[in-house]
Amino acid sequence: MTPSPKLTFAPLYEQVKKAILDRIIAGEWGPGSFLPSEIALAKEYGVSQGTLRKALNALTREKRLVRYQGKGTAVAVLDEDSDLFPFFLFSDKHGKRVYPLSQIYGLRLGQPSEAERAALNLAPGVKVIHIDRVRMLDDCPVINERVTLSTARFPDFSFESDKVPNTLYEHYQLHFGVTVARATEQIEVTLPDPADIKRLNVERSHPLLLVTRTSFDLQEQPVEFRISHINTSHHVYRAELR
Template sequence: MTPHTDIPKLTFTPLYEQVKKAILNRIIAGEWGPGSFLPSEIALAKEYGVSQGTLRKALNALTREKRLVRYQGKGTAVAVLDEDSSLFPFFLLSDKYGKRVYPLSHICGVRLAPPSEAERAALNLGPDTDVIHIDRVRMLADCPVINERVTLSTARFPHFSFEFDKVPNTLYEHYQIHFGITVARATEQIEVTMPDAADLKRLNIEKNHPLLLVTRTSFDLQDQPVEFRTSRINTAHHVYRAELR
């Protein structure tokens, strides 16, 4: 007898994973906003019809993913992005000695523009859709190091301010507070490129000085694209350092 090869494999999702997903969906829906406390473990376990051990396992998993924060004696709250927590999981430059450096941004322009093909594909944009371009130079130790463009969908970011002084240094924190969008993960592509005219002007480099080009797409809790970012980096005095586990 010929064995059937087209029968799908049965899968089993652990109970704590089902509870974890249910809680995350309620966070995404806005039932519990950033900084707000969830009901007690006893109440949530009763609501979902599971043991406290199962409920705690779900909460611990969300805490490891930085969706939640556990406070001793107070309970569990939805994580709030601040400058450090929104920046350093995604900013991987350090000095030659491995010391983390904190960037400051100088805004060069904020405007509406038609998207490039790369931007359209990364943000899943339809036809005839404009995007928001945020052009900025990122400074490290008062030295211009990164010439960067951040691209946002106008549909996801209505009423985004085009005033330079309203665009903050840490954009991910801004997305969460003002638009209810939390960046959960990002994918990056890294390659070497030569400087263009804007790089020469903004980074004060010679025309034959190679740059590190980092192209990033970030995603929210629902795995929908949030922004498309290109960073053209002068690594003469800084290195791109990633920790692999």
């Protein structure tokens, strides 16, 4: 009954919640596996069952845990189908959901643009990571985008493009403990630039969707800035609004 990590002061259930979240991120309980029972965890943290419940229920509301009456509490599995990142979806014209594959064609350190500096709230002189990639839907290049990350937020980010997976949000969470909780997007119509014409294989006069997105973590700090150029001739962009 080693009374695990020391707790400082702040609402008790908040501390417990954070402690449990840390252990989830550290991978102590893998996605889908079950946590100890409420009673065991309450004893371990030296709090009442009610307080521990409040922590678990908060994590459940945030989609980190799933509770099964009579069975136990499990770590939520986050895959592409899950509800954890319910935005950034694409469908074909019949409404059937499709999943993009990515091909990175640029991955390097750079100076942030003014928009990037503002969106990510960067100190002067901080460099950023630029990920340039094309995303394919049904083997067809549909999205040309640049993802921008702060080096401060993502130290030791790998610059080998094989090490950067398709699903960036999952990557942020699993390797940097950064959880995207919210995003804002600006959506406009635009004409393709030369890179779009080449990468997306479209005519100069073919209008594209221009989506500018800033993502935030649970503490409301900006995480990622992204500019996407999207061809909606054969697919539609879907947004889930809550």
